[in-house]
Amino acid sequence: MLFSVAPNEDAGAWRAMTTGVAAGPLPAARKETFCSSCQARAKGMCAALAEAELSGLSAISRSRVLASGLPVIREGEHADAVYTVTSGMLKLFKMLPDGRQQITGFASAGDMIGLSYGDSFAYTAETITAATVCRFPRNGLSTMMARHPHLQGRLLAMTSIELTAAQDQILLLGCKNAAERIGSFLLALARRAEGTAGDPQPTVFLPMQKTDMSAYLGLRPETLSRQFRKLEDAGLIERVAADRIRLLDPDALSDMAGRVA
Amino acid sequence: MLFSVAPNEDAGAWRAMTTGVAAGPLPAARKETFCSSCQARAKGMCAALAEAELSGLSAISRSRVLASGLPVIREGEHADAVYTVTSGMLKLFKMLPDGRQQITGFASAGDMIGLSYGDSFAYTAETITAATVCRFPRNGLSTMMARHPHLQGRLLAMTSIELTAAQDQILLLGCKNAAERIGSFLLALARRAEGTAGDPQPTVFLPMQKTDMSAYLGLRPETLSRQFRKLEDAGLIERVAADRIRLLDPDALSDMAGRVA
DNA sequence: ATCAACAATTGATCTGAATCACTGTTTGTG
DNA sequence: CACAAACAGTGATTCAGATCAATTGTTGAT
Numbered sequence: 001m002l003f004s005v006a007p008n009e010d011a012g013a014w015r016a017m018t019t020g021v022a023a024g025p026l027p028a029a030r031k032e033t034f035c036s037s038c039q040a041r042a043k044g045m046c047a048a049l050a051e052a053e054l055s056g057l058s059a060i061s062r063s064r065v066l067a068s069g070l071p072v073i074r075e076g077e078h079a080d081a082v083y084t085v086t087s088g089m090l091k092l093f094k095m096l097p098d099g100r101q102q103i104t105g106f107a108s109a110g111d112m113i114g115l116s117y118g119d120s121f122a123y124t125a126e127t128i129t130a131a132t133v134c135r136f137p138r139n140g141l142s143t144m145m146a147r148h149p150h151l152q153g154r155l156l157a158m159t160s161i162e163l164t165a166a167q168d169q170i171l172l173l174g175c176k177n178a179a180e181r182i183g184s185f186l187l188a189l190a191r192r193a194e195g196t197a198g199d200p201q202p203t204v205f206l207p208m209q210k211t212d213m214s215a216y217l218g219l220r221p222e223t224l225s226r227q228f229r230k231l232e233d234a235g236l237i238e239r240v241a242a243d244r245i246r247l248l249d250p251d252a253l254s255d256m257a258g259r260v261a
Numbered sequence: 262m263l264f265s266v267a268p269n270e271d272a273g274a275w276r277a278m279t280t281g282v283a284a285g286p287l288p289a290a291r292k293e294t295f296c297s298s299c300q301a302r303a304k305g306m307c308a309a310l311a312e313a314e315l316s317g318l319s320a321i322s323r324s325r326v327l328a329s330g331l332p333v334i335r336e337g338e339h340a341d342a343v344y345t346v347t348s349g350m351l352k353l354f355k356m357l358p359d360g361r362q363q364i365t366g367f368a369s370a371g372d373m374i375g376l377s378y379g380d381s382f383a384y385t386a387e388t389i390t391a392a393t394v395c396r397f398p399r400n401g402l403s404t405m406m407a408r409h410p411h412l413q414g415r416l417l418a419m420t421s422i423e424l425t426a427a428q429d430q431i432l433l434l435g436c437k438n439a440a441e442r443i444g445s446f447l448l449a450l451a452r453r454a455e456g457t458a459g460d461p462q463p464t465v466f467l468p469m470q471k472t473d474m475s476a477y478l479g480l481r482p483e484t485l486s487r488q489f490r491k492l493e494d495a496g497l498i499e500r501v502a503a504d505r506i507r508l509l510d511p512d513a514l515s516d517m518a519g520r521v522a
Numbered sequence: 523a524t525c526a527a528c529a530a531t532t533g534a535t536c537t538g539a540a541t542c543a544c545t546g547t548t549t550g551t552g
Numbered sequence: 553c554a555c556a557a558a559c560a561g562t563g564a565t566t567c568a569g570a571t572c573a574a575t576t577g578t579t580g581a582t
Binding site for chain 1: 355357358359361362363365376377378379383384406407410413414416417418420421422423424425427428429430431432434435436437476479519
């Protein structure tokens with residue numbers, strides 16, 4: 001049953017994903033499908049259900065291990081399922097006909113992708129690290145929601161949180177200059193990261209490429225690079241590694257970022 | 262009972278609103294409170310309930326008539342209620358400490374404001390025309406949602422739609438230039454307006470000030486003014502009145518806007 | 523280990539939109 | 553009705569960030 005192609009699945013898209021699997025050994029993926037041992041068990045929508053209710057989710061879901069750089073859903077395609085990320089990171093983006101692309105967010109363990117009111121996906125989601133995602137056919141999920149109102153409430157809460165994040169991003173893109181955007185982004189990462197609470201000089205992990213980061217912040221990679229140098233020269237940040245930055249003065253950064261997000 | 266200040270209401274904010282009422286005669290407002298005769302009966306969250314179920318909403322809601330330029334909710338304030346717009350238009354905006362403000366959206370009949378996961382409002386909502394809003398205390402609404410799962414489902418759908426709109430706005434602010442932003446905005450207005458479906462040269466109504474429009478599009482009023490002139494000179498639009506514009510060539514406008522919202 | 527392909531950095535230059543300054547036009551008010 | 557205050561339009565100038573161009577890492581495939 002696991003890894004079988006369900007009748008209403010977009011076989012083409014899934015085939016492409018399966019072909020790309022290189023890193024993740026299949027047995028590991030198989031284990032993921034048992035919700036009770038899932039890394040994201042306590043996060044996202046699954047957190048809404050008691051242990052005993054999980055069997056229903058297990059029954060309708062399928063888990064997949066994906067290599068980096070593979071699409072999970074594509075903007076405009078028929079939305080017959082939603083997905084939960086259980087490990088790794090994805091970028092969510094929209095494109096204009098001429099190729100310009102705007103990253104609307106990053107998704108990691110516990111986050112949901114593909115939930116939309118219409119019948120087609122509003123954005124493309126692509127892995128930017130090796131990742132595991134869990135697929136829930138729409139009709140199966142509807143049944144579950146009808147049976148467990150808690151679940152619907154949880155989805156409403158998650159969607160509201162996402163909406164708030166989107167509005168913060170609108171504020172960032174509409175009002176803030178390059179330095180403020182980067183400051184806001186670093187602080188948001190620090191806030192979301194676990195184990196950095198209370199650390200006066202938190203180190204943030206940047207798994208995405210600079211190119212993706214700039215596409216998220218509405219800047220060009222060159223601008224990002226220059227602004228990072230300025231922040232470094234000003235003694236506000238320190239590059240610990242290529243993908244790791246220590247915030248030397250979060251308060252100053254916060255002031256600069258407009259004390260928001 | 263109508264217009265009384267409920268115990269958990271922010272009396273200060275409401276007093277301010279009531280003071281400002283000038284246009285709306287009270288009897289008219291009183292009528293609004295009977296949901297069955299509400300202008301927004303078939304829109305927004307109320308559409309989820311059958312006629313017989315409306316009494317529950319009537320019981321917990323209070324309707325108010327507001328003059329233009331008055332706040333309904335304020336960013337950061339304690340969120341103990343949500344509101345539905347039943348007539349008129351509001352602007353929703355967030356501010357930075359230094360005063361820069363970004364309008365995240367406009368709300369009109371059927372739209373909901375103040376729904377958020379946290380315990381404080383994420384944005385300020387202010388009337389930009391005379392308007393009527395309907396107040397639902399949070400706990401009353403929770404009770405209603407528990408009783409009517411349809412209602413919760415409707416809220417989820419509405420929030421998803423709003424999220425999609427927010428992501429479109431992120432694309433607009435992150436990628437598009439001034440002309441494209443205006444084109445997208447005009448087309449979105451034309452699409453939302455009733456009675457313009459199929460009209461090859463729809464006329465759109467712009468109730469908001471140029472200042473608000475520019476704050477929504479992440480531009481300065483001067484830039485907006487110049488771009489409008491260019492669109493006019495290019496024969497794409499025609500100014501029918503100060504607040505009314507006819508789209509002479511929606512297709513060309515659509516191409517220019519990147520064929521997206 | 524080598525090399526091709528791609529990502530990141532840095533510099534030089536350009537440009538779209540912001541800013542500044544002023545004028546005309548509404549709007550609301552006593 | 554007059555008049556202040558706010559809004560809208562236009563021109564001149566500036567500037568933040570984009571674009572163009574070149575170099576230097578990094579990565580991953582063979």
